[in-house]
Each structure stands twice: as C-alpha cells, then as structure tokens.
Amino acid sequence: MRLLLLSLLLPIALRAQHFDDFWESSNSRQAVLALSAGSFASDLALVNKQLSLYGAAAQLGETYQAIGIDGAGCRSRLGKAFDYGFSVQAVLPQRVAIGAREEAFRFTGWQAMLHHFGKDVMPGKTFAFIVTPGISFGSLRIRRRLEPGENLLYRNPFIAPYAAAELRMVVWNIALGVRASYRFDLSKDTWKRDVDNLSELPGAKNHGLGIQVFVGRGYKRE
Numbered sequence: 001m002r003l004l005l006l007s008l009l010l011p012i013a014l015r016a017q018h019f020d021d022f023w024e025s026s027n028s029r030q031a032v033l034a035l036s037a038g039s040f041a042s043d044l045a046l047v048n049k050q051l052s053l054y055g056a057a058a059q060l061g062e063t064y065q066a067i068g069i070d071g072a073g074c075r076s077r078l079g080k081a082f083d084y085g086f087s088v089q090a091v092l093p094q095r096v097a098i099g100a101r102e103e104a105f106r107f108t109g110w111q112a113m114l115h116h117f118g119k120d121v122m123p124g125k126t127f128a129f130i131v132t133p134g135i136s137f138g139s140l141r142i143r144r145r146l147e148p149g150e151n152l153l154y155r156n157p158f159i160a161p162y163a164a165a166e167l168r169m170v171v172w173n174i175a176l177g178v179r180a181s182y183r184f185d186l187s188k189d190t191w192k193r194d195v196d197n198l199s200e201l202p203g204a205k206n207h208g209l210g211i212q213v214f215v216g217r218g219y220k221r222e
Contacts, residue, residue, distance in 0.1 A: 029125040031073040032168065032175040034216025036087060039063045040111075040183075041208025042140070050202050055099045060107050064140075065092045070214045072130075072168075075116075083118035083130050085166075087179075087212065091140065104145045109156075111138030111206075113181070115164065125220040130166040135159070136183050140206060142191070154191040158206040160184055168218075175218030181210045 041063050048059040068089030075084055091109035098104060118132030140156040160183040168177030189203025 029074075029123065029220055030128055030168065030170050030175070031219040032071060032085075032170070032177070032214075032216060034070045034175050034177070034214040034218075035067070036070040036089065036212050036214035037065070037067045038089065038179075038210055038212030039065050040206075040210040043205040043207065046202035047142075047204050051096055051098075051105060054103075056096045056105070057099070058096050060094055060096060064094065064107070064109075066090060066111060067092065070212075070216070072166075082116060083120055083128075083132065084116045085114075085118065085130075085132075085134075087113040106143045106145065107140070108143070109138060109140040111136060113162065113164075118166075126170060128166075128168050128170075130164075130168075132164055132166070134162050134164060134181070136162050136181075138206075140204065142201065153194040154201050155194075156189075156191050156204050156206070158185050158187045160186060160207055162210075168214075170218030170220055173218055175214070175216050177214050179210075179212045179214070181212075183207045183210065 044060045044062070051059060066089035068087060070085065070087045072083065072085035074081060089111055091107075091111065094107040096105045096107070113134055113136045115132040115134030118130045120128050120130050122129040137159045138157070140158070142154040142156075144152045144154065146152065162181045162183040164179055164181035166177060166179040168175060183206065185205045185207040189205050191201040191204070193200070
C-alpha cells in the first residue's frame with residue numbers, strides 16, 4: 001500500500017517541483033525605461049452622431065493616439081517572481097469644427113496602464129515575451145469652444161482591466177518593443193459636465209484593442 005501511494009505521489013511532487021522551477025525562471029532579465037507611442041480603440045460612435053447633429057463636417061476617429069513614458073522590471077510578490085510595468089500617456093488632440101462658426105470640439109485626455117503579475121514565456125537577457133493581466137485608468141476629455149474665450153469641458157473617466165502581450169529586445173542598452181493589449185471598460189459611459197446647464201453628450205466606452213511601440217534605455221540583469 002505504501003509503495004502504491006509513493007508511486008502515485010512521486011510523479012505529482014516532481015511535476016510540482018518542475019512547475020516551481022519554471023515559474024521562478026519565467027521572468028525577464030531586463031529593466032526598461034522608454035518613450036512610447038500607441039493607438040487605442042474607443043467607442044465614440046454616439047458622440048460622433050451627436051456632433052453630426054450639431055453640424056460637424058468631420059468626426060472623431062475610431063481610434064485615438066497617445067504618447068508617453070513606459071517602464072518595466074521584475075520583482076518578487078507572494079513568494080514568486082513577477083514582471084511589472086507601467087505606461088503613462090497623454091492623448092493626442094483631435095479637433096472637430098462645427099460649420100463655419102467659431103464653435104469647435106477638441107478631444108484630448110490621459111491614461112495609465114499598470115501590471116504587476118506578468119510572466120516571461122521566453123526568458124532571456126536579450127529577448128522577452130511578457131504575457132500579463134493589468135488595469136488601465138484615465139480620463140477622456142472633450143473641450144467645447146463656443147466662442148473665443150469661452151470653453152466648456154466634458155470628462156469621461158474610465159477604469160478598464162486588460163490582457164496584454166509584450167515583445168521586447170535589449171541590445172547595447174537600447175530597448176525596443178511592441179505591446180498589444182485588449183481593454184474592457186467597466187465604468188459608466190456618461191460624460192461629466194463642468195457646468196450643469198451644458199448640453200449632454202451621449203456615452204462612450206474606452207475599450208478595445210491597443211497597439212504600442214516603445215524605444216528607450218534597457219538594462220540586462222544577471
């Protein structure tokens with residue numbers, strides 16, 4: 001009976017040890033600080049419909065672009081080694097004019113993306129391929145210009161969990177990389193107004209696919 005139990009438990013113990021060894025080895029040997037640029041999907045269809053009713057000749061894009069700073073590294077959490085990273089970006093402005101009038105809408109904003117539980121499925125000092133869950137948050141903004149000197153503000157704050165895959169390379173202390181992510185916006189789609197008598201804008205959701213590229217300083221860890 002004891003031999004039978006031993007024969008059953010030994011493979012399980014060996015597999016558990018193998019998993020622990022793999023887990024400890026599957027974190028990148030890199031640290032990165034870089035400049036980034038990206039394109040992100042956002043559901044602004046209802047906003048564009050409202051702008052058309054106002055007489056806009058153009059529309060906001062189905063994606064918006066952003067630039068900022070990224071960082072990544074490795075740390076120990078819960079007794080395990082994980083890759084962590086951040087991305088803080090400013091949304092590049094888009095402007096939509098309303099006919100020949102002075103009125104216009106200017107779309108801007110900011111966002112941040114954080115992850116702390118990433119794993120490198122291709123461990124190494126030169127190349128890394130990180131898969132990770134994360135959380136994204138920020139605020140999209142539309143500033144409505146009624147006439148010179150009079151501006152009103154709409155804000156659409158959001159919080160969105162995401163899943164991402166990141167491929168990066170560090171050569172001669174230069175880091176290059178690309179990241180693909182998919183976000184799902186959990187927040188309300190309403191636009192907050194800075195004055196109560198400002199007309200409402202229909203909702204927007206900040207979810208979908210995002211693609212980022214980055215270049216900066218990279219460090220290889222022993």
